[in-house]
Amino acid sequence: MRPPTRLARAGGALLLAAGLSGCLSAYIGPAPDENTPTAPPSAQPGPATAAPTGPAAVTVTIGNFQFQPANFTVRPGGTVTVVNTDAVEHTLTAQDRTFGTAPIAPGATATVTAPAQRGPYSYQCTFHHFMRGILTVA
Known part of the structure; x- marks a missing residue:
C-alpha cells in the first residue's frame, strides 16, 4: 500500500x-449549451495579392561610368532596357547573378527581364564594380 x-x-x-x-x-x-445550434465560423478571406506598382518597362542609360537612374522600380517580370552611351563595354548584372546582360558594346542596347519575386536587387557592372545600383521589383 x-x-x-x-x-x-x-x-x-x-x-x-x-x-x-x-x-x-x-x-x-x-x-455552449448542447441544445443551442452553433453557426460554422465565417470564411476569412486569404491574404490579398498586391497589384504591381512599378512600371512594366524601364530604360537605364549608362554614361560617364554611371547608371542613370541607378535606383529604379519595375514590376515583376518587367523589361529593363539598358543603353550604353559610353566608349567602353558595360553590363547590368545582379550581384547574386539572378539576372544580367551580356557585355553591351558602346552605342548598343540590351534588355533584361526583372525577377518575378518582389524586393530589392543590388546590381553592378561586372567590368567596373564601382558602378552600382538597386533594381526594386514592386
Whole structure:
C-alpha cells in the first residue's frame, strides 16, 4: 500500500485543475449549451495579392561610368532596357547573378527581364564594380 501523501498530491492536482478551469471560463465565457445550434465560423478571406506598382518597362542609360537612374522600380517580370552611351563595354548584372546582360558594346542596347519575386536587387557592372545600383521589383 502506498503512503497517503501520494493521494493528497493527486487530490491537490485535481483541485488545481478545477481551479484553473474556473479561471479560464472567466476569460473565454461559459461553455455552449448542447441544445443551442452553433453557426460554422465565417470564411476569412486569404491574404490579398498586391497589384504591381512599378512600371512594366524601364530604360537605364549608362554614361560617364554611371547608371542613370541607378535606383529604379519595375514590376515583376518587367523589361529593363539598358543603353550604353559610353566608349567602353558595360553590363547590368545582379550581384547574386539572378539576372544580367551580356557585355553591351558602346552605342548598343540590351534588355533584361526583372525577377518575378518582389524586393530589392543590388546590381553592378561586372567590368567596373564601382558602378552600382538597386533594381526594386514592386
